[in-house]
Amino acid sequence: MVKVVLKGITKRFGDVVAAGNVNLEIKDGEFFTLLGPSGCGKTTTLRIIAGLEQPDEGRVYFGDRDVTDLPPYKRNTGMVFQNYALWPHMSVFDNIAYGLKVRKVPKEEIKERVQRVLDLVKLRGLERRFPSQLSGGQQQRVALARVLVVEPEVLLLDEPLSNLDAKLRIEMREEIKDLQRRLKITTIYVTHDQEEAMVISDRVAIQNKGVIHQVGDPGEVYNRPKDLFVATFIGRGTLLEGIVEREEEPARIRVGDLIFQGRFSSDHKKVKRGDKVACVLRPENFSLEKPKGPSNLFEGVVEWTAFVGPYTEVRVSVGGNKILIDVPPDVKVSVGERIRVYIPQEDTIILPLEESP
Ligand SMILES: Nc1ncnc2c1ncn2[C@@H]1O[C@H](COP(=O)(O)OP(=O)(O)OP(=O)(O)O)[C@@H](O)[C@H]1O
Numbered sequence: 462m463v464k465v466v467l468k469g470i471t472k473r474f475g476d477v478v479a480a481g482n483v484n485l486e487i488k489d490g491e492f493f494t495l496l497g498p499s500g501c502g503k504t505t506t507l508r509i510i511a512g513l514e515q516p517d518e519g520r521v522y523f524g525d526r527d528v529t530d531l532p533p534y535k536r537n538t539g540m541v542f543q544n545y546a547l548w549p550h551m552s553v554f555d556n557i558a559y560g561l562k563v564r565k566v567p568k569e570e571i572k573e574r575v576q577r578v579l580d581l582v583k584l585r586g587l588e589r590r591f592p593s594q595l596s597g598g599q600q601q602r603v604a605l606a607r608v609l610v611v612e613p614e615v616l617l618l619d620e621p622l623s624n625l626d627a628k629l630r631i632e633m634r635e636e637i638k639d640l641q642r643r644l645k646i647t648t649i650y651v652t653h654d655q656e657e658a659m660v661i662s663d664r665v666a667i668q669n670k671g672v673i674h675q676v677g678d679p680g681e682v683y684n685r686p687k688d689l690f691v692a693t694f695i696g697r698g699t700l701l702e703g704i705v706e707r708e709e710e711p712a713r714i715r716v717g718d719l720i721f722q723g724r725f726s727s728d729h730k731k732v733k734r735g736d737k738v739a740c741v742l743r744p745e746n747f748s749l750e751k752p753k754g755p756s757n758l759f760e761g762v763v764e765w766t767a768f769v770g771p772y773t774e775v776r777v778s779v780g781g782n783k784i785l786i787d788v789p790p791d792v793k794v795s796v797g798e799r800i801r802v803y804i805p806q807e808d809t810i811i812l813p814l815e816e817s818p
């Protein structure tokens with residue numbers, strides 16, 4: 462397998478910057494995900510790696526090899542698209558065997574390799590069927606098998622699960638992850654679904670308007686978002702705009718009449734007393750009892766509740782601010798009630814107001 466390096470990749474379509482100076486190093490055997498909203502440039506970045514699109518600037522490396530000027534068929538990547546693109550008039554076997562036939566692999570070997578990959582994606586026995594006789598999940602497996610059978614060095618997956626229903630998506634993402642672990646194939650996955658990205662990836666890059674805002678493992682981007690875009694794109698939470706009253710940590714922030722303390726999530730040397738900042742409060746970090754370490758207390762009136770299952774989502778009005786908190790399902794909370802909630806200072810994340818990739 463191989464590592465994939467993007468150096469200063471820029472791609473414009475007219476005024477649109479689909480990739481803005483993208484620098485990434487995807488490790489050998491890593492499961493790496495590009496995550497971002499629709500139109501942020503994920504597919505473009507993936508297509509540049511595959512060689513289906515030429516960058517305006519920058520270079521692509523597989524290991525030490527500069528592949529920027531190589532056509533797609535010389536790059537040894539396998540790409541799975543959102544809509545599978547199976548050939549409807551070909552059986553499962555022929556769909557999977559196609560890439561090997563084109564490469565003039567001997568017949569016996571084709572048979573063997575197709576069988577092996579059918580086992581891998583759990584489709585043995587279905588090789589005579591046509592795509593129209595398969596479920597969505599099975600079709601997706603054929604699409605994967607078709608790519609895996611040629612043993613690519615790099616696997617590129619562009620929202621491969623978006624056509625499946627919610628339950629199947631969860632099953633398939635576990636299967637893909639499992640398969641990737643067994644094959645140890647360097648994999649670059651594209652999705653706009655943050656939960657999917659968190660569950661499936663070793664590391665995630667968060668992209669917006671072509672630009673990569675942060676790269677990190679799921680825990681890092683969730684708990685230490687580098688900027689406001691990342692903090693709001695990933696996870697649920699309340700955003701409060703405030704003024705810095707003390708810049709040394711624990712920093713003190715004023716939001717209207719509220720004063721609380723927290724920690725800076727990014728490079729806070731730029732933030733000074735009197736600066737405007739944003740505080741991100743994750744609902745699951747609140748508790749009804751005072752936590753052990755230093756914490757902030759919020760007191761307010763319950764405006765709205767929703768039973769979600771593992772927790773009840775509660776919106777509390779605190780001095781004119783709306784704060785979203787999760788309460789254990791066995792705790793009864795009613796609209797109109799006054800409650801006190803605590804959040805550790807550790808989990809009170811303070812960020813500069815501007816987005817700074
Ligand atoms: N061939 C093209 N010609 C002109 N503009 C393009 C072309 N391909 C992509 N774009 C534009 O570049 C931007 C990035 O597109 P891209 O398809 O990479 O986004 P994406 O992150 O994959 O979005 P989605 O989640 O909707 O698939 C968009 O604004 C898109 O309209």
Ligand SMILES: [Mg+2]
Pocket residue numbers: 503504505
């Ligand atoms: Mg796309």
